[in-house]
């Protein structure tokens with residue numbers, strides 16, 4: 409019986425492991441990958457709303473969802489890590505500055521919660 413204990417412990421631990429595929433909250437209802445707000449922790453939903461408004465003005469969020477599904481920035485092909493995310497966000501801020509007159513510039517303050525959200529997606533994508 410005592411010999412069985414390690415294997416039982418192993419089995420229990422194995423069952424507690426998260427599923428091995430990514431857990432990025434993305435769905436595909438036949439119109440390309442879209443973020444699924446309902447699968448986000450409630451504490452991130454407000455930040456998600458800001459992200460949705462700010463980041464979908466020039467392109468769809470499918471581009472962003474895809475990066476977390478493939479582990480690659482879809483246009484530049486850079487591997488998706490925290491550095492790539494930070495420099496992409498800086499790029500997007502610069503691009504948005506051209507739309508300042510329309511009040512569509514993304515400020516430093518506004519980018520912080522978006523970066524936190526991206527970190528969350530990144531963590532979920534590498535599980």
Ligand code: HEC
Pocket residue numbers: 462463464465466467471472475481482483484485486496497499500501503504505507514522
């Ligand atoms: C002012 C317009 C504009 C806004 C606002 C904008 N983007 Fe972009 N985005 C672009 C353009 C244009 C590209 C195409 C690539 C390039 O020109 O660098 C792009 C490309 C991307 C890429 C692919 C980058 C790569 O290296 O493959 C990602 C990811 C992305 N945007 C995410 C975001 C996020 C997240 C936000 C919100 C913070 C955002 N975008 C807001 C214009 C915008």
